[in-house]
Amino acid sequence: MKTILKTSVLLCSLIFAAAASAQMPQMSKHAQRNIQCTGCHQNGTFAPVPTAQCVTCHNQDQLAKSTERLNYTSRMKNPKTGEVKEHIALVNPHDSYHFGRTEDCTDCHREHRASVNDCATCHDVKAWNMKDPK
Amino acid sequence: MTSSLCRRKFLQTAAAAAAAAVSAGGAQAQDKPSFDETFDIIVVGSGIAGTMAALSAAEQGAKVLMIEKMSRLGGTSRISGLNFACVGSPAQKAKGIQDSPEQLASDMYKVSGSMGDYEKALEMAKNTARAEAFMTARGVKWDGRLLKLGGHSQPRVLISEGDGAGLLNALWKYMEGLKNVTVRVHCKADEVLFDDKKAVVGLKVRENYYFDTPESDDLTNRTGVEKKIRANQGVIFATGGYARDKAFRSAEVPFLAGVATTTNPGATSGALKILVKAGAQPIHLSLFRFAYPLPTEDMIWGVMIDPATSRRFLNEGLTRNALAQSVLLRRMTNGDKKPFIIYDEKALGKFHNLNRVQRSLNGLNGIDGTMYKYDSLKDLCAAYGADPKVVADELEKYNKLIAAGKDSDFDKQMERSGRKVQTLDLSGPLYAMVINPRLNYTPGGIRTDLRGRAIALADGKPIEGLYVVGEASGGLHGQERMTACSMPECCVFAMLAAENAAQRKRQ
Secondary structure (H helix, E strand, O other): OHHHHHHHHHHHHHHHHHHHHHHOOOOOOOOOOOOOHHHHOOOOOOOOOOHHHHOOOOOHHHHHHHOHHHOEEEEEEOOOOOOEEEEEEOOOOOOEOOOEOOOOHHHOOOOOOOOOOHHHHOOOHHHHOOOOOO | OOHHHHHHHHHHHHHHHHHHHHHOOOHHHOOOOOOOEEEEEEEEOOOHHHHHHHHHHHHOOOOEEEEOOOOOOOHHHHHOOOOEEOOOOHHHHHOOOOOOHHHHHHHHHHOOOOOOOHHHHHHHHHOHHHHHHHHHHOOOOEOOOOEOOOOOOOOOEEOEOOHHHHHHHHHHHHHHOOOOEEEEOOEEEEEEEEOOOOOEEEEEEEEOOOOOOHHHHOOOOOOOEEEEEEEEEEEEEOOOOOOOOHHHHHHHOHHHOOOEOOOOOOOOOHHHHHHHHOOEOEEOOOOOEEEOOOOHHHHHHOEEEEOOOOEEOOOOOOOHHHHHHHHHHHHHHOOOOOOEEEEEHHHHOOOOOOHHHHHHHOOOOOOOOOOEEEOOHHHHHHHHOOOHHHHHHHHHHHHHHHHHOOOOOOOOOOEEOOEEOOOOOOOOOEEEEEOOOEEEEOOOEEEEOOOOEEEEOOOOOEEEEEEEOHHHEEOOOOOOOOOOOHHHHHHHHHHHHHHHHHOOOOO
């Protein structure tokens, strides 16, 4: 009985997969590199892909380094004392002041629809020279 | 702490759980739920209240599960300053400050519009030093400042190193060393489970839940796999407020519909609704608390202009909520144009703390929180869509009133904290930013007793095994929550609730 159930679940997912690939277009470079649905959805379901899966291909250290240039120095001169205060603004989305490296990839990067900038949920990111995520 | 383990393990458990959900179909119809897992205490939410509850419960010997629906821990606490009003801290002792729990409780009551809970505030204040010692002993570092912020009669506010994120990171690092705490992100509470004696015995959750938007969170987002988890001693909700829930907040107060907020995107009313369904009493849901990118008490040094009329329209020295109400009601009649505030360098020099000005001038102070510098009033007015001639006229009139020592237009106070309101130097440079009040705290929530136990709407008695702490609870602050008083509420009632739950007989 169990085997029948398992087989039918598997069969259903395969049929669903064929239908889904038409309905769920890939929007990142994954499609250009010919990465199939099951390249990311590896556990037999089409549940959202955990970050642990993304980092099997994408190196987190390299990602953090690639956007390190976004960090900048904020400055202000105290109008009363003339003292200048400096502070490093840690706005690197892959290693940020609030969240370090603990954000999920899918907080910003979406595969089947337009990506979002999670920083912009709260921040005025115009000043940050930050490109929209892909 | 086993969060990373959980994430990895998930791939295996998801399939098993899916199978279990199918086979448990028949069992669900019975009265007594069957459980997939058992803990002593389940904590829902992982901000400062949830983290403190989980730590305190674990140190009492309980086997603890802390769940978080978002992808990351910390909720709004992690993006907050977590300013901590604390009576009897080592910093106060070192400076010889004479303070008492009664003074803090009465300071809180004074600003509450006679709607606050003095007895509960006193219970909170009495336990703040204990909470400070608990956190310090577990790695939290304070930055050495002892502040007397707005409304406080004594210097008593502590600031942790690295703001809320720094404080929480220290506690989570400590938590990692505890074997009896399990932490799961992407895990959303759905329903409180009861036994036939009406005591809480567990929680229905969804694992592998993926939050998308505040709008879909509690209504249409059905991601995740259902699981029933037994709690031998209790369930503690530390689920924060509902400032991101447009439909819910505007049903209570229509002018809250379009306000800004920089709270955790997951701050919806879902947990509150689960608790109401479980029989708990909601209280003070129509109350609100506004915050600004700049300290409210430093608005008084500037001049606020409505771009629709290019004129002043209020006393810039109002309290936070009164100021927000004036601004929001004005926007309902001026085509939703955001007012802006003008300062000169002398006015900036009057701020009690320039850190937030520095953040604003450098694009680090959130949505509509960026301040710009202008060489002339003409440039400034062009940027905000105001008529420079009318604004110049208005500012000259303002300067005359201030010089004469009486604001006969809006009755602004002429001094604050020993500093005098002064005229603005219109020759420049000038500084300006829009003022868009942020709904960053919702004082309403579930009514609780002095041990954080949820009170039943039906009979006014505590619901056995159900606790609500932090912003998710309501009734302590009343109309105007004093600054730096959410943090002590979160810490203290989290500790008291965890201790109370851990003393309950395991069921």
